[in-house]
Amino acid sequence: MVYAIDGRERWLVHNYMKVGETDFDAVDRDACIRTILGVGADFKYDIVSKEDWFGRRLIANKFRERCAFIAGDAAHIWVPYAGYGMNAGIADAMNLSWLLSAHLNGWAPLAILDAYEAERWPITSQVSRFAMSHAEAEIRRRGAVPVEIEEAGPRGERVRQQVGRLAYEINVQQYACAGLNFGTYYDRSPIIAYDGSQHPRYTMDSYTASTVPGCRTPHLWCEDGRSLYDAMGPEFTLLRLDAAVDVTTLETAARNKAVPLKVFDLEPKEPCYEGKLVLSRPDQHVAWRGNHVPDDPAALIDRIRGAADPRLAR
Numbered sequence: 001m002v003y004a005i006d007g008r009e010r011w012l013v014h015n016y017m018k019v020g021e022t023d024f025d026a027v028d029r030d031a032c033i034r035t036i037l038g039v040g041a042d043f044k045y046d047i048v049s050k051e052d053w054f055g056r057r058l059i060a061n062k063f064r065e066r067c068a069f070i071a072g073d074a075a076h077i078w079v080p081y082a083g084y085g086m087n088a089g090i091a092d093a094m095n096l097s098w099l100l101s102a103h104l105n106g107w108a109p110l111a112i113l114d115a116y117e118a119e120r121w122p123i124t125s126q127v128s129r130f131a132m133s134h135a136e137a138e139i140r141r142r143g144a145v146p147v148e149i150e151e152a153g154p155r156g157e158r159v160r161q162q163v164g165r166l167a168y169e170i171n172v173q174q175y176a177c178a179g180l181n182f183g184t185y186y187d188r189s190p191i192i193a194y195d196g197s198q199h200p201r202y203t204m205d206s207y208t209a210s211t212v213p214g215c216r217t218p219h220l221w222c223e224d225g226r227s228l229y230d231a232m233g234p235e236f237t238l239l240r241l242d243a244a245v246d247v248t249t250l251e252t253a254a255r256n257k258a259v260p261l262k263v264f265d266l267e268p269k270e271p272c273y274e275g276k277l278v279l280s281r282p283d284q285h286v287a288w289r290g291n292h293v294p295d296d297p298a299a300l301i302d303r304i305r306g307a308a309d310p311r312l313a314r
């Protein structure tokens with residue numbers, strides 16, 4: 001496989017070893033490069049750098065040891081097919097940073113940091129398994145090019161269609177991974193107030209917007225043309241889809257614990273916005289939703305700031 005680096009004179013050449021081949025030094029690199037590029041012995045090139053690499057799936061058994069946290073490749077690696085490594089690392093950092101900030105700014109106890117591993121470990125474990133099975137499917141596909149692939153006539157045409165369909169099905173999940181990027185949800189967090197609703201099915205290539213607690217707060221464009229994410233506050237935002245709903249007691253409960261909360265009135269034009277109130281976290285995941293303020297708003301505020309008894313979660 002050849003990747004353009006600068007579009008003019010730098011190229012990345014990937015040579016894949018066959019299953020069972022493990023000796024990097026036994027590879028005739030020059031022959032591989034010439035075969036992959038389709039050039040003869042008279043073609044001149046310079047090697048800027050080289051790397052021998054093998055794919056693995058590794059997840060740390062914990063993401064935290066007291067005040068030390070790991071994120072990104074230090075916490076999880078997988079084959080960069082369905083190259084979600086960077087996305088997952090950034091999502092780890094976003095998750096950890098708001099939890100740390102909440103604690104350091106004094107409105108969340110140390111226990112809020114337990115949410116990092118509780119939220120990020122299951123999802124990265126799931127992505128790692130997907131990436132690995134995806135890689136295996138791609139390896140199988142690459143190693144099984146039918147002999148009829150270049151044959152003229154209906155048989156060759158049929159084979160080309162089959163190979164093309166399979167390549168599409170495998171690769172669209174890798175390169176158009178809306179599910180991975182937007183569909184990530186946290187279903188076992190100690191700082192989310194669940195309501196028993198099912199999360200939409202998690203797939204890599206498709207995304208179903210939802211306000212089920214734990215899901216990403218569904219994006220929409222506001223009446224004034226702003227992105228909802230720009231209109232929300234920097235910390236918690238209570239999205240109110242019916243301006244008649246009184247949220248004073250929830251605002252007071254947040255203020256009593258110094259939890260930053262902005263109330264934002266929203267036109268209920270997206271069908272995924274069920275209910276009248278949606279509480280969105282600083283990382284734009286839903287912490288709670290309902291049709292009215294809960295009977296014990298202080299308990300909800302304690303839940304979302306990590307001060308509730310974790311044994312009572314979900």
Ligand SMILES: Cc1cc2nc3c(=O)[nH]c(=O)nc-3n(C[C@H](O)[C@H](O)[C@H](O)COP(=O)(O)OP(=O)(O)OC[C@H]3O[C@@H](n4cnc5c(N)ncnc54)[C@H](O)[C@@H]3O)c2cc1C
Binds near residue numbers: 053072083084085087
């Ligand atoms: C061949 C290949 C292709 C890939 N393709 C994609 C892709 O298409 N899309 C995608 O999203 N991801 C892809 N990835 C994965 C992606 O590159 C990684 O997931 C991402 O770079 C991880 O970022 P990170 O910051 O966690 O770790 P790294 O990028 O590894 O950064 C860690 C940094 O810490 C430094 N460091 C290490 N130890 C110390 C120390 N003791 N003190 C100070 N510094 C230290 C290292 O030098 C390094 O700069 C690919 C990976 C590979 C190998």
